[in-house]
Amino acid sequence: MSGDHSDATIARRVRRLETLLEEKGLLTGGELDEAIDSFLAGASPANGARVVARAWTDAAFRSRLLADGTAAVRELGSMEGSYQRLRVVENTATTHNVIVCTLCSCYPLRLLGPSPSWYKSEAYRSRVVREPRAVLAEFGLELPPGTRITVWDSSAETRYMVLPRRPDGTEGMSEEELAGLVTRNALIGTAVL
Amino acid sequence: MARINDVGGVEGFGPVDTADDSEPFHADWEARVFGLMNALRAQGIFNLNEFRDAIESMPPGEYLAASYYERWFAAIRTLLERKGVIEPGELDD
């Protein structure tokens, strides 16, 4: 949204602020790079896909995941301490879940990777709580008229992830192959598989 | 009164641009702003709710005109100025 001019201006101001904070001893040289690197390294939709594939293939894990997402996800390692609480909501033949944060942009970063721009947009945030069917149709998702939609507006500390339905004809697939089918939008609820 | 960030059910923002864009940062300065926010929070200069409050308190026109990380940077400035860490205008040219 910014043109080159304002981009250069803000880039200069950010650099100036970094320098000021370093001079005041509030920031050390490598600190920002570290924060950025750990963010980029730890956050990926592959994490969420792995959780989903496990839930599809292990009924006991699925039960634990739906009962206490925080603890179940921890079993798979590498996702410690990311959220105060994770709640996984399951799509069924008659129900569909979709996630939003109308007030800002809360999102289960670790499991889903950096959020897409549309998730942070006013268009998505304003409309999905009011007319979810119309919004999902814009993503190419037409749900049967009888499907009950629940919109989860993340207004506090809990982060939500959708457990999509396992596609038909995937009975013989390995957990790894199944994980490869899971898309980021399916974990948000703006797509099905 | 309701703030500009509180957009649930507000009309007029148009269709969702569903382009599958998951580049975390579109410029290097956005990554730096992301890092700054996290570093300042970790040091207890401000907490996450203060940060959100500062974003929401932007004048509505500025909020809507700003990109995601422009909002973050505006909020960081506001909080650092309010807390006396930097002087008002100190970052300007």
Place this chain on the structure above:
Amino acid sequence: MTDRFAPGSRVVTYLHDPPHHTRLPRYARGKRGVVVEPEGRAELADVSARGRADAPVEQVYAVRFEARDLWGEGDHQVVLDLWESYLEEYEEGAADER
């Protein structure tokens, strides 16, 4: 500390329009819903947003709203995560204006 609301409790959100940060969106103010479950205790964002270290810690509840109660139409549901002090018990037959 015991939770004020159990799953299934009928609640109504406050209609207050606070002059500060809050996590109750305006579309859900003064609306009736049903508690889904407690989500764990957290510092009240409204107070923490003022940089205060003494923010009360309250239970947060997932609360389910019917679209028709929020918007007057629609067949979907919306679930919000709301701090205990955003909620009051709702009694059948009580005046709708609060």
